[in-house]
Amino acid sequence: MLKTPLSRFHVIGLLEGISYLLLLAIAMPLKYILGYDLAVLIVGWIHGILFIAYFITLAHVWYVHRWPFGRVSGAAIASILPFGTFVLSAKLRLNEEISKTNNLPD
Incomplete structure (x- = not known):
């Protein structure tokens, strides 16, 4: 699964997106509402x-x-938007499927 640069990019992008959502949705409220600083750390x-x-x-x-x-710029921007890496990953996978379909022999 992680044999190609693009597959590694997909996996890292999904993990980065999950960690960003955890930071925004769980860790930061724990810090600023409950005073639990360790979560953000x-x-x-x-x-x-x-x-x-x-x-x-x-x-x-x-x-x-x-x-x-x-x-590349779009991928960089996707990394700072909540859910951005998920949308980018889906778009890249769709492009891969279209490319595979177009390259099929007759």
């Missing part, structure tokens, strides 16, 4: 590592697949 670190991994894998996909700058 733990989830924040995990999200930070995944955020960095997301950009490393994005750079690798950009290099290997020669993505245009606009697509």
Whole structure:
């Protein structure tokens, strides 16, 4: 599953998106409503590592697949929007399926 740069990008993107939602929806309310600072510390670190991994894998996909700058910029913006990496992943998978369908022999 993680053999290609694009498959690694999909997985890291989904994990980064989940960690971002956990940070926004669970850890931050725990900190600011209940005063439980440890939640943001733990989830924040995990999200930070995944955020960095997301950009490393994005750079690798950009290099290997020669993505245009606009697509790379869109992927970067998706990383800071809630649910952005999920939408991007679905769009990329759809593009992959369309490409496979168009390349089928007659």
